[in-house]
Amino acid sequence: MSERVVITGMGIVCPIGHDVETMWQNLLAGRSGMGPTTLFDASTFPATFGAEVKNYDVAKVVKHPERHRFANRGSQFVLGAAAEACRQAGIDMETDPPADGIDRRRMGIYLGAGEGSVDNDAFFAAIVGGWDRESNTMDWARWAEVANARMHPYRELEQEPNLPAGHVAILTGARGENRNCLTACAASTQAVGEAAMLVRRGRADVMIAGGAHSMIHPLGVTGFCRLTALSTRNDSPTTASRPFSASRDGFILGEGAAIVILESLASAQRRGVPILAEIVGFGSSNDAFRVTDMHEEARGAVQAIQGALRDAGLQPDQIDYISAHGTSTVENDSVETLAIKRAFGEHAYRVPISSPKSVFGHLIGATGCAELITCVLAIRDGVLPPTMNLHDPDPALDLDYVPNAPRQADVRVVLSESFGFGGQNNVLILRRWESN
């Protein structure tokens, strides 16, 4: 069994917009989502800024906020993104039984959602309460005394990475396949890819797929700062994310959620909903090299790109635009450029490439699906989002990165790349919807 897989809905909550059209207008205008960190006092951290979702209220986007009372930030964002995507796809979230003609057992969820923040006050207070500075040992009974008093059972539970998918299930009544994967920065690309495979193979008619993540919390920022992965251009947050430039110095930690509704062509046509694009290729690989570095010759990235092309039955020169992982770290942008050269040959110098992370930051687990949404819009509107802040190109990175301004282009087939810590590579190929 092999079904064609189409996209019939999209939704996003990210630093440059709480809906798809706002995000897109801001992205094309290059209006940066970066600013000083406000979610906690990061003033003494190496990186004092990020790309936060601001002024977002989940109670305004779901009908029954009490069902999501303890939802972490990622879950709150994904509820908004899922609600928007479901509305566009005509998925009924209101009536019971639903009136949209979709069998709930054939409607599933696949997210690449991250873990929620620890409950900071309780977490640190328990450590402080239990640690004996004389003996440098933990008195676990004292630790437990504080933890028992201050940790809230549901705030603990909601840190689990499968909870966002649980919330989406409650929102939509989906009873089909339900999965969450966490492959670092490639998670939601992988989730969409695996969800597409479930639809293609007839395991579901509809999949609500995407990702959600917020690591803008003390331990999250600590982890990335210690890895020296974040830009420390603290005096200029809005120009800090500068993928492919010579002066790039790290990524900007963002947060958000992004959802696409994947549907079998037969289901979409039966329901008569507009088709936004078709997913034609998925490639996934593992570097098997080092957990700390990408493979120097981009082995795994090339394998994933070639796998996606093979899956789509396309030649490299049929790709009209590449949405890059483009994190603005020294390593990623170099290795990714090499991967594109190796996988595309001469076409690498002709195909436009850009990185929306230059505007909305790195949404970690959610980033791949957010970027996929920009690919659908690029096809729809015939315009490529820019790589902003690219004023001093790295001489070694000599491809066309669509610098600093959007570009009109007739785009039919798009390839979107995500590469995660540990060597996780996932690539999707989208095609403009054409019935034959």
Next chain:
Amino acid sequence: MTARRVVLTGLGAVTPLGLSVAETWQGLTEGRCGIARIQAFDPAGLSCQLAGEVGPYKLREVLPRSYRKAVKLMSRDIELAILAADEALRDAGIGTQTTAPDAVTLQPERTAIQLGAGLISCDLVELAPCVAMSVTDGVFDLKKWGRVGMENLTPVWLLKYLPNMLACHVGIIHDIRGPSNSITCGEVSGHLAVVEAADVIARGDADVALAGGCEAKVNPIVMIRQCLLGRATAAANDDPDGACRPFAADATGSVFGEAAALLVLEEASTARQRGATVYAEIAGTGSSTNLNTTYEHLEPDGKGVEIAIEKALSEAGIAPDALDLVIPQGTGIPQDDAAEAGAIARVLGDAVESVPVWPIKGMTSHTGAAAGALDILSAALALRHGLIGPARNCTNKAPGCRLNLRTELQKRYIRYALCCGYTFGGQTAAIVLKNAQGEGA
């Protein structure tokens, strides 16, 4: 187009019952209990002071010399996964750059890895000295943390706790470069990782997959969460052997523990061509969701589990009475056990009186992300040996529970076995295994 069939050809396990599949299986068939008072830390302040812990192991023996430095990048979850992976690949007779440097048979790009992983909690003892430097007037001070505390943390700190690092390290050690995924669906992660690996092979993206689950849950934070949620028993600290009582009238909650259980899945003709030992065939899989806004519990009617089982049976093309074994989630949490037992009974129909149901958590404890894979591994061994171990601590069945729980060892030919599971947060899964040997073999 002929469908690609998927079989199990290798097993690896480190569990509270032992450091190998053989020791674990012996424990399971003897009805031995791997639960005891927590050793990893002093549990005095926890309402449940019990766990299933893995005994002392030697990681170096399974690491290539060139990779020994990488232990500083490894949390315990990663270590357990590496141990089980080594055994599973050896058991499958697949030579890797580490297990058989001179006779590598593993095909890197045609081998996938799908591991179920938990929410890995950091090592509080590692973090605490840095936190202690960041205190003002007895209270944690974030400004000090940013200035001095965090600087004392190892630069690679974050990498130890990313759930995908289990698969990444195992992939590096054995040169596995195909599709790689880390399923993080709480206590059904192990089931779903195997489900996905079977799909990856069936759709042709790999010929072999290393799949399963792994979680080192015996961490103070992880354990206290289960206590705070009221899922861990608070009534059995003086009776570890009898603490976890799936489906029993006198059950008082679950006991949590750690394990890794990994399986080698393989496309059937590839396995046959190389003469691999086949434990069982994966005949059908299914997954669904339970819809309960009390996110830590299964919905009272167990509907999400029921749908998953129906899907798996349907894909296997069998009626419920073709099952000769069910390994359920069976946690010892009374309301969840009641919901699951109801779901299983409804699917089985009249067959509920006869199909043996074998919950194993009374022996292994609830090993979270590993649990489903450990169930599947146990079912595969049951099929292979024609043995079903005793349902430990299930003597006094809960009122209304219609499951056929037997507390003695049973010898019988098993045609098909079903493993089902669910998790806090909602995901459910079911897998049907088919006997790969003929009747009477």
